[in-house]
Amino acid sequence: MAQVELQGITKSFGATRVLKDVNLSIEDGEFLTLVGPSGCGKTTLIRIIAGLEQQTSGSIRIDGASIDHLRPHERRIAMVFQSYALYPHMTAYGNMALPLTMARLHLYERIPLLRLLSPRRRSVMKQIDAEVQAVANQLKIGPLLQRRPAQLSGGQRQRVALGRAMVRDPAAFLMDEPLSNLDAELRVHMRTELAELHQRIGATFIYVTHDQVEAMSMSDRIAMMDGGQVAQLGTPSELYERPASIRVAQFIGSPAINILPGQVGPDGAVELLGRKLPISTRLPPGSAVSIGIRPEAIRVTGGGDPAAEVSLHAHLRRRELLGPEQILHFHLDRLESATVIVRLAGAQAPVAVDGAAELGFDPGACHVFDAEGNRVEVSRAESRAVPPQAALVQVGRAG
Amino acid sequence: MASAVAISAPRPTSRRQVLIEKLIGCGFVFPVCVLLLLLNIVPLGVLALLSFTDYQMGAVDFGFVGLDNFAKALGDPVFRRAVTNTLIYVAIVLPGSVVLGLFAAVLIHGRLGSRPFYEIVYFLPITTTIVAMAAVWQIVLHPGLGPVNAVLQRLGFEPVMFLSDPAFALPTLAVIGIWQLVGFNMILFLAGLSAIPRDLYEAAEIDGCGSPVDRFLTVTWPLLGPTTMFVIVTSSITSFKVFDTVVAMTKGGPMGSTEVLLYAIYLEGFQYFNSSYASVLTLIFLVFILIFAVIQTFVLDKRVHY
Incomplete structure (x- = not known):
């Protein structure tokens, strides 16, 4: 149980700057996920926290005390590796007791x-045995303790690796993509188990993944890393609903957000494909902007959509049925190169493939980014109430 | 009818395919079998046959003498001395070359820039011919001219007759044997070390193995088990077969103190032309090698693989 604080962490490998001034404060008992594309520095950061890598500058504190000078085993942290890093010559028990x-x-x-020759060894080993057994029972691997890693399945190895971390009762758990070596089904299952484990033991978890679904589904807070910096820090819903940059918007959410080109009109209103949207910005007129619309914020109708304030003409190119929902790929009539992806609930196709459709959305659901990709705050140009349907779409995105 | 033919049709082809596959397999194995037969099995059979005769090299006939040769070997003090010398030699060279090879490998493994340099330096002895190196060693260890004795004398010691003092000759040959083997063993250990995943060391570091000794005992040594096993097998057989240094440097002397098994066999067979007796000694030599191999595969093997 501990609060972990990172102050101005930088790391350079030769001339390459991998981490640029990372500041993070992880609360006691928090599940914080470092997420980002490969090469963003998330693994380097967790290795620095573990002490496996030395930061170029900056400081790490656990419960207020600096741990920069401490060796990995003195830092009261445990780490679960992507490969599990179990000792192959030891049994599961040996691994956990080590x-x-x-x-x-x-x-x-x-x-x-x-x-x-040691008189106290027996009593110490007895105590260790009791602790290992207790953790093994918690993880339901009691019967597997005498097996070697080669005799265990991926999920079982994962649990042994977790057990090895848990027996130490560490101040913080560091997890480096612990689920990425599991098959899809087991990954979903272990996701739930990890989240439950976190709730049960209430320890601080720092979790690294490149999978935004893992990040969204397990974390209390997410630190999205990009180019060696924290691009955005917030709760999963903050990152989803108010992405700070186009990179965050594109990374969080599946299928990825639709990005369409736009610009700021003479009166400050945002224009999409030459059509004026009822939202305005403070950017100078004529600035190019990118407009992001989540696939689940778009409605599809065959004809006109009276409820939608804005709609775009499009043709359906491809339809992927996923059972309870479907992913539709549209080509815009005004911009042939742009594919707009729509996620709809239900199995019934709203239009036939190659059929024409109207894509309607609520302007309030648009995310506007400037030329540098940073989020731009927008305000309603006219004071019109948000139609109830739009609000429903927002709420219903979790499906 | 047509359907019956259709159903049964694949069976003959599959049977033919199996036959063809078997023939191809035999074809691949054939050259090896012939070589094995010509070079190993038949000579071994002849050897076993000769050991029950009184055949001498070049003789036109021979008579069977039963187990006489074996009885002679067991009572032969020269042969016993050769066995003892060989065992002493192995007892020095085996641990020496394995431990030093491992030590050198662990030290070199972490080097980035200088690793190729050390690899070459340690590997050089293997690439040299021992006859040439024997001359070098003889000069290096020479009581009057050699630098080793010069250093010893500087330090206030008496000069040591490394190759002509019966007490020193065999250990000296053993040290040269270690020098020959260390580089090879080091390369094998380096290969084993490279196969150990780095995150195991990192996990060990987090799990409390703070010192290099802890990490060595927790990760390196156990995971090198299969490599060590292989190194022990090859090193023990190599050192058991010691011959060239003896021929080139001491010729079994002084006073038979460096007469080892292979050298004794060589003397009996090719110097005294006592072929039948040499056959018996060779058989005994093979039994020793066999015992080594069996102990290693059945006892050690179980403990090193996981």
Whole structure:
């Protein structure tokens, strides 16, 4: 249980700057996820917290005390590796007991024969045994303890790796893409289990993943990393609903957000494909902007959509039926190069493939980004109430 | 009818395919079998046959003498000395070359820039011919001219007759044997070290293995098990077969102190032309090698693989 604080962490490998001034404060008992595309520095950051890598500058504090000078094992942290990093020559039990035997026994008490000289070894081992058994029972791997990693399935190895982290009762758990070696089904299952484990033991979790679904589904807060910096820090819904940049918007949410070109009109109103939207910005007139619309914020109708304030003419190119929902790929009539992806609930096709349709959306659901890709605040040009349907779409996105 | 033909049709083809596959397989194995037969099995059979005779090299006939040769070997002090010398040699070279090879590998493994340099330096002895190196060693260890004795004398010691003092000759050959083997063993250990995943070391570091000794005992040594096993097997067989250094440097002397098994066999067979007796000694030599191999595969093998 601990609060972890990162202050101005930078890291350079030669001339390459991998981390640029990362500041993060992770609350006691929080599940914080570092998410981002590969090469964004998230793994380097977690390795710096673990002490496996030394930061170029900056400081890490656990509960207010600097741990920069401490070796990995002195930092009261545990780490679960992507490969699990289990010792192949030891049983599951041996793997889980190792952190405790290393911490509680002297070198000579761990060497065969010589260890018989230690009078206290038996009682220490008994205590360790009880603790390992307790953790194993918690993870439901009690019957597997005498097996070696090669005799365990991916999910079981994952649990042993978790168990090895848990026996130490660490201040913080660091997890480096722990689910990425599992098959899809098991990954979903372990996601739930990890989230439940976090709730049960209430420890601080720092979790690294490139999978935004994992980040969204498990975290209390997400730190989206990009280019060695924290691009946005917030709750999953903040990142989804108010992405700070076009990169965050594109990374969070599946299918990815639709980005359409637009510009600021003479009166400050945002124009999409030459059509004026009832939203305005403070950007100078003529500035180019990008307009992001989530696939689930778009409605599809065969003819005109009376409820929608804005609608675009389009043709359906492809339809993917996923069972309870469908993904529709549209080509805009005004901009042939642009594909707009729409996510709809239900299995019934609103239009036939190659059929014409109207894509309607609420302007309030538009995310506007400037030329640098940063979020631009918009205000309603006219004071019109948000239609109830639009609000429904917003709420219904979790489906 | 047509359908019956259709159903049964694939069976003969599949049977033919199996036959063809078997023939192809035999074809691949054939050259190896012939070589094995000509070079190993038949000579071994002849060897076993000769050991029950009184055949001498060049003789036109021979008579069977039963187990006489074996009885002679067991009571032969020269042969016993050769066995003892060989075992002493192995007892020095095997641990020496394995431990030093491992030590060098662990030290070199972490080097980035200088690793190729050290690899070459340690590997050089293997690429040299021992006859040439024997001359070098003889000069290096020479009581009057050699630098080793010069250093010893500087330090106040008496000069040591490394190759002509019966007490020193065999250990000296063993040290040269270690020098020959260390580089090869080091390369094998380096290969084993490279196969250990880096995150195991990182996990060990987080799990409390703060010192290099802890990490070595927790990760390196156990994971090198299969490599070590292989190195022990090859090193013990190599050192058991010691011959060239003896021929080139001591010729079994002084006073038979460096007469090892292969050298004794060589003397009996090719110097004294006592072929039948040499056959017996060779058989005994093979039994020793066999015992080594069996112990290693059945006892050690179980403990190193996971």
